[in-house]
Amino acid sequence: MKASYKKYILNFKRPSGTSRGILTEKETWFLVLEKNGKTGVGECGILRTLSIDDRPDYEKKLKWVCENIHLGKDKLWDELIEFPSIQFGVEMAFLSLASKSPFELFPSEFTEGKKSMEINGLVWMGEQAFMKQQIEEKLAQGFRCIKLKIGAIDFQKELDLLHFIRQNFDEKTIEIRVDANGAFVLNEALDKLNQLSGYKLHSIEQPIKSGNLNSMSELCKKTPFPIALDEELIGVFGLKNKEQLLEKIKPQYIILKPSLVGGFKGTLEWISLAEKLNIGWWITSALESNVGLNAITQFTFTLNNLMPQGLGTGGLYTNNFDCPLFIKNGRIYYNPNENWNFIL
CATH class of the missing domain: 3.30.390.10 (Enolase-like, N-terminal domain)
Known part of the structure; x- marks a missing residue:
């Protein structure tokens, strides 16, 4: 070889x-x-x-x-x-x-083009007008779940964006997830969570910086709506350490990025521990090309998790590889009749 x-x-x-x-x-x-x-x-x-x-x-x-x-x-x-x-x-x-074909790693009804998966529409950080434009685009594209990156602009402006969505769509129509990427300072985090909770959010990812285990554990106890760990999982090696982290913090959800947590095997380790502790989970890509995104998407389908997954990053690049994945009405599909164009 x-x-x-x-x-x-x-x-x-x-x-x-x-x-x-x-x-x-x-x-x-x-x-x-x-x-x-x-x-x-x-x-x-x-x-x-x-x-x-x-x-x-x-x-x-x-x-x-x-x-x-x-x-x-x-x-x-x-x-x-x-x-x-x-x-x-x-x-x-x-x-x-x-595999029979180098890009069909997990043959399923998904790769046969018979089934699809719901995904969230990602709204990037930016000025309020740009974020509002993205939100309107995602809603027009048929997404039922929107994920907003927060923590980069004035907090009141971010609340105004959430107000804009909720004025037009209730939580049964549009699910909103927010991702703070650890942006909240410790002594303000709970107050901000309380303010955010008025907008009927599904969850918030990583409200405070990873590594503050005691503070994160307290937040997870007191939070008015679910917290999902993301960066907190990075660099935690071995089943014992993973289990100790989850038992210590007791989050409502964990978010798994195979590129950051050791691929399929590392992801499955986290899932088995989370399910044992009644912690929910979903999978997201981490800005891979369509090669990695394709592998993550096919793998995710086999796990039968019906929550919206974070797999909508394939359209971000000018020089990605043409592939059978496509997004329609907030769902990701695989067209088996479409060919790959993978040239390095």
Whole structure:
């Protein structure tokens, strides 16, 4: 078996605002396996400044994987515990190599084009007028669940945006999720949650910065509406540590990004622990190309979670790869008659 890797820069169609600044491009890496005339492709979707494996020896570790590919998927996964995005790329590449088609990793009624999944429409941070425009676009596109990034502009302006949605749509018509990306300061967080609760929100992701376990645990006890952990899960290795974190904080939900938590296997570990503790969960992509998004979407379908998932990021780039995934009326579909255009 021959293994190689290649870096690829994805360019955003428009600068996209997050609490960590404005994104204009996104780096990703592809792991390519070749054996007996077949090819397997995996995406190592590192998210700089957020991924635990954002470190100087990242490319060196990819090189090591290629030199030690003979170890096989399971042994490599164990050896790569501190590199969750490479764990995911390795899982994906081996699965791709073993599949009938390199991009049909989990054959199902989804990949046959018979079933679809509901997803949330993502509204990026920006000035109030830009966010309002995005909200109107998502509603016009038929999304029933909208996720708003908050914490970048004046809090009152963000409340005004929520008021704008709720003036026109009640919570039965439009589900609103907000994501603070840890933007609230500790002594103001509960007050802000109380103000937000008037808008009948489904949940808030990561209201305060990760690592404040006692404060987050208190918030989860006192919050007037559900809290979902996101960044809090990054860099938590081993089943015991994962279980201790969930038992300590007792969140209402966790959000799983396979590129950040160790791929399919890491995601399934979190799910089994969460379900044991009656904690809800959903899966989201983390700005991967369509290669990673396709793998995450096919995997998610097999888990039969009927909540809206966070899988709508494929249309963000000018130089993504054409693929069978498409979004219509707030749902993601797979068209088996559509071909891939994957050229590195």
